[in-house]
Amino acid sequence: MAPSIDNESSLFNFVVRDGNGVKGIVDSGISKVPQAYIQPPAEQINKNNATKCLFPPIDLSRLDGPDHDEVVNQIVRAAETLGFFQVINHGIHVQLLESLEQTVHNFFGLPAEKKLCIAKK
Structure with missing residues (x-):
């Protein structure tokens, strides 16, 4: 029930x-x-907006180099907008x-x- x-x-x-x-x-x-x-309709992912909502995998191996701030910003953006993200090269x-x-x-x-x-x- x-x-x-x-x-x-x-x-x-x-x-x-x-x-x-x-x-x-x-x-x-x-x-x-x-x-x-x-999720509110304006925030829902559908076939009309899927390509602009998809995030590429975030490469964590870049955290230890000059791209550190960019990687951090990618994580923050994905977490705040989509609520999840995929990482690669995490070890x-x-x-x-x-x-x-x-x-x-x-x-x-x-x-x-x-x-x-x-x-x-």
């Missing part, structure tokens, strides 16, 4: 306070995306990234009450 998320307070309580997360919303079987998760081994991905999947697959216990530590 879908949770009662008819206002931002109840949505916050379900997602954050109760520890269900966004995955909990999806798993509950809701049929409509909560308004809080819908993190693939095995560690794969292990992290598996750990994240395991965590979000836990029941809400178990996630709450872990999140409070």
Whole structure:
């Protein structure tokens, strides 16, 4: 049964306070995306504006050189406008990234009450 998320307070309580997360919303079987998760139309990426909204990967190896400030500005711009970014040449081994991905999947697959216990530590 879908949770009662008819206002931002109840949505916050379900997602954050109760520890269900966004995955909990999806798993509950809701049929409509909560308004809080819908980006305003002017900011939405669609096929008409996708090319101007896409950011190239940010090369972190350039942080230690003369391009440091430019790389920092790319990160800030991507974080402020799109909310995420892709980095390359970060020096993190693939095995560690794969292990992290598996750990994240395991965590979000836990029941809400178990996630709450872990999140409070």
